[in-house]
Amino acid sequence: QRTKLTYESRANLAKSAVAKRLFNLMASKQTNLCLAADLTKADDILDIADKCGPHICLLKTHVDFVEDFSEGFITNLKSLAKRHNFLLMEDRKFADIGNTVSLQYGKGIYKISSWADLVTAHTLPGRSVLQGLKAALGPGDASKERGVFLLAEMSASGNLIDDKYKENSNKIATEGADVDFVAGVVCQSSKTFAFPGLLQLTPGVKIDESVDKLGQQYQTPEHVIQERGADIGVVGRGILQASNVEQAAQTYRDRLWAAYKDRVAK
Ligand code: 5IU
Numbered sequence: 001q002r003t004k005l006t007y008e009s010r011a012n013l014a015k016s017a018v019a020k021r022l023f024n025l026m027a028s029k030q031t032n033l034c035l036a037a038d039l040t041k042a043d044d045i046l047d048i049a050d051k052c053g054p055h056i057c058l059l060k061t062h063v064d065f066v067e068d069f070s071e072g073f074i075t076n077l078k079s080l081a082k083r084h085n086f087l088l089m090e091d092r093k094f095a096d097i098g099n100t101v102s103l104q105y106g107k108g109i110y111k112i113s114s115w116a117d118l119v120t121a122h123t124l125p126g127r128s129v130l131q132g133l134k135a136a137l138g139p140g141d142a143s144k145e146r147g148v149f150l151l152a153e154m155s156a157s158g159n160l161i162d163d164k165y166k167e168n169s170n171k172i173a174t175e176g177a178d179v180d181f182v183a184g185v186v187c188q189s190s191k192t193f194a195f196p197g198l199l200q201l202t203p204g205v206k207i208d209e210s211v212d213k214l215g216q217q218y219q220t221p222e223h224v225i226q227e228r229g230a231d232i233g234v235v236g237r238g239i240l241q242a243s244n245v246e247q248a249a250q251t252y253r254d255r256l257w258a259a260y261k262d263r264v265a266k
Contacts, residue, residue: 002196003229006264007032013197018117018147019183022087022199026057026232029085032225032260033253034058034201036091036236040065042073049077052239052249053084058118060089060234063110074115087117093151095122098132106136113137113146118183120149123169130178147183152192155204156215166192173198190229202230205252206238221252225259 002010011023026032035056037045045066049059059081063069081088090112094101101121106113113119113136121129130148137146152169153161170193173182184199185192192200206218218238224230233256235249242248 153187203234
């Protein structure tokens with residue numbers, strides 16, 4: 001069972017080079033916390049990345065709502081990622097035909113493929129979404145430094161994903177020529193996939209609230225790690241809206257990590 005294995009042992013099973021890197025980073029830095037830096041000002045994102053950087057393995061962005069996006073912002077974000085040793089994930093949720101996702105990934109204002117170690121994608125278009133994203137990286141080894149998390153489930157109440165869709169998403173993540181490009185799966189349950197070389201990323205984590213006003217559903221850090229099979233817990237507003245963000249990040253980090261240590265010890 002994959003949830004019983006340590007991150008360092010799973011690093012050796014990963015087919016994606018970025019997944020391998022992330023498993024090892026998590027094990028050595030002792031954190032399985034991803035911060036969802038959902039803020040609209042570049043300086044606010046940089047500030048929170050600097051404050052929370054020591055506690056996270058991954059910083060998740062939505063660059064399309066950053067009001068003052070610039071190349072300088074990306075340069076600074078990359079240097080913070082290097083200084084504090086975390087990876088960058090753009091939660092773009094690509095969902096179009098291969099040619100279009102290729103352009104959305106590599107071109108435009110954001111040039112996501114030039115800086116994001118990881119991106120998210122819907123499996124709705126089928127395997128061609130992976131082929132399209134890979135195409136943006138060009139020939140050669142570029143895809144070794146980049147990876148995709150495929151969405152197999154969502155935390156929104158009333159979402160349309162059913163068991164068949166989950167099963168087929170799992171197949172795209174684990175079978176075929178592009179599996180070396182898949183770092184993990186975004187989902188809500190340990191039953192969604194079995195392969196231990198993939199990471200389970202689970203959003204919807206908050207200590208003290210079970211829903212928001214727009215359909216988000218939350219679970220505690222212990223619940224997502226021990227009952228839902230998450231390898232990485234994603235926390236946004238639980239940290240962003242705290243009076244002391246650094247301390248909140250530390251608390252989420254400690255609780256997520258303790259839950260993982262407990263999980264592999266049992
Ligand atoms: N996110 C979810 N649920 C999902 C997927 C992504 O919440 O099923 I896929 C994103 C949206 C947001 C972050 O960027 O994770 C969660 O933020 P809060 O912790 O503030 O709810």
